[in-house]
Amino acid sequence: MDTDKIIETITPIFRQVFNDDEMDVNMDLTSEQIDEWSSLSQTILLTEIESAFGIKFKLREVATMNSVKTIVALIQSKLG
Secondary structure, eight states: OOHHHHHHHHHHHHHHHTTOTTOOOOTTOBGGGOTTOOHHHHHHHHHHHHHHHTOOOOHHHHTTOOBHHHHHHHHHHHHO
8 A cells, every 4th residue: 555545544643643634744744743642642543553454563563653654665665
């Protein structure tokens, strides 16, 4: 799946989890730019992403997921 399609799919998830209807989800967005990004919100975010794509992240992968770029790359690796 290409990057644009993944971002199109995860954008509403980010907006819902972080309660920001105007959030610009792009490859440069990192956890440091989102004040509400905590371990709890990350868990909710990743659970929603797993559900949307029908995939499962491993614990060691979750530890590295601190940016849209990383999340997109892991989704692409899971989807082949």
